[in-house]
Amino acid sequence: xxxxxxxxxxxxxxxxxxxxxxxxxxxxxxxxxxxxxxxxxxxxxxxxxxxxxxxxxxxxxxxxxxxxxxxxxxxxxxxxxxxxxxxxxxxxxxxxxxxxxxxxxxxxxxxxxxxxxxxxxxxxxxxxxxxxxxxxxxxxxxxxxx
Amino acid sequence: xxxxxxxxxxxxxxxxxxxxxxxxxxxxxxxxxxxxxxxxxxxxxxxxxxxxxxxxxxxxxxxxxxxxxxxxxxxxxxxxxxxxxxxxxxxxxxxxxxxxxxxxxxxxxxxxxxxxxxxxxxxxxxxxxxxxxxxxxxxxxxxxxx
DNA sequence: CTTCATGCAAAACATTTGCAAAAAG
DNA sequence: CTTTTTGCAAATGTTTTGCATGAAG
Numbered sequence: 001x002x003x004x005x006x007x008x009x010x011x012x013x014x015x016x017x018x019x020x021x022x023x024x025x026x027x028x029x030x031x032x033x034x035x036x037x038x039x040x041x042x043x044x045x046x047x048x049x050x051x052x053x054x055x056x057x058x059x060x061x062x063x064x065x066x067x068x069x070x071x072x073x074x075x076x077x078x079x080x081x082x083x084x085x086x087x088x089x090x091x092x093x094x095x096x097x098x099x100x101x102x103x104x105x106x107x108x109x110x111x112x113x114x115x116x117x118x119x120x121x122x123x124x125x126x127x128x129x130x131x132x133x134x135x136x137x138x139x140x141x142x143x144x145x146x
Numbered sequence: 147x148x149x150x151x152x153x154x155x156x157x158x159x160x161x162x163x164x165x166x167x168x169x170x171x172x173x174x175x176x177x178x179x180x181x182x183x184x185x186x187x188x189x190x191x192x193x194x195x196x197x198x199x200x201x202x203x204x205x206x207x208x209x210x211x212x213x214x215x216x217x218x219x220x221x222x223x224x225x226x227x228x229x230x231x232x233x234x235x236x237x238x239x240x241x242x243x244x245x246x247x248x249x250x251x252x253x254x255x256x257x258x259x260x261x262x263x264x265x266x267x268x269x270x271x272x273x274x275x276x277x278x279x280x281x282x283x284x285x286x287x288x289x290x291x292x
Numbered sequence: 293c294t295t296c297a298t299g300c301a302a303a304a305c306a307t308t309t310g311c312a313a314a315a316a317g
Numbered sequence: 318c319t320t321t322t323t324g325c326a327a328a329t330g331t332t333t334t335g336c337a338t339g340a341a342g
Contacts, residue, residue: 076222094272126240128283137274201299
């Protein structure tokens with residue numbers, strides 16, 4: 001069960017982003033904060049345990065509305081599935097090719113270096129939004145089985 | 147129709163990678179060389195115009211076998227679809243969020259810089275295979291319609 | 293020959309849609 | 318009240334599967 005003070009906090013966040021604070025949106029955002037990075041299905045599992053009447057279609061709607069206002073960020077995957085990131089600031093990720101899980105990898109030095117590298121570069125015919133750096137590999141835990 | 151000398155060349159490549167040189171594999175690799183980056187469906191469209199009996203299931207099988215031996219690389223997308231890259235050397239990409247198209251972006255200076263940055267870094271609990279840098283944005287052509 | 297690859301059709305997934313009913317502000 | 322949002326159930330699009338047939342080495 002979601003703590004009352006957390007519900008209140010999430011309501012404020014939703015309102016600040018110009019979204020109506022529906023129970024569905026509250027539990028979805030709550031789930032994303034617990035999960036960090038998650039597929040639609042993972043969100044559905046977690047969020048529907050808080051609000052049993054929640055449907056997948058609504059999860060997709062809600063996630064999309066969050067991405068539109070910039071509350072969540074969509075992530076790339078090699079899994080043919082949609083993944084969301086609760087953190088929208090610019091940061092790197094460790095991406096496990098086996099489990100398709102993400103882990104934040106904060107490396108301000110690297111970020112600064114890359115940012116400087118592109119500071120005065122213009123890319124012809126391309127409007128650059130952000131630079132996405134993924135450290136692709138396998139997390140050791142998932143290495144047990146070959 | 148595929149040129150005979152190209153067929154011969156592709157057969158050699160397949161054999162070198164330890165794969166039987168079937169007509170299906172030849173046309174799929176031919177298509178990938180023309181397309182550079184492509185979804186399974188794009189490959190199917192292009193390749194089946196060379197070999198009409200080709201089926202989608204075979205395209206998936208063939209692409210998978212190519213990835214396994216390292217002849218192609220799977221790419222991440224935010225499209226919930228599988229994309230392949232004919233170039234397996236380490237390079238950056240421009241990724242258009244609207245059209246979900248990739249463009250190689252060769253920047254040796256950047257690559258070297260990033261490589262040096264990670265040279266002596268160990269990431270606890272993670273076996274790093276490669277660093278994937280995507281310049282995410284919109285290609286100007288696709289900006290016409292808002 | 294023997295093993296591996298292909299074609300087929302069905303199944304499995306993930307995501308989207310259209311619309312009526314419900315709820316937020 | 319008015320405008321969104323939700324739930325439902327069906328549709329869509331992509332990828333996978335199992336298995337009999339065919340082809341490569």
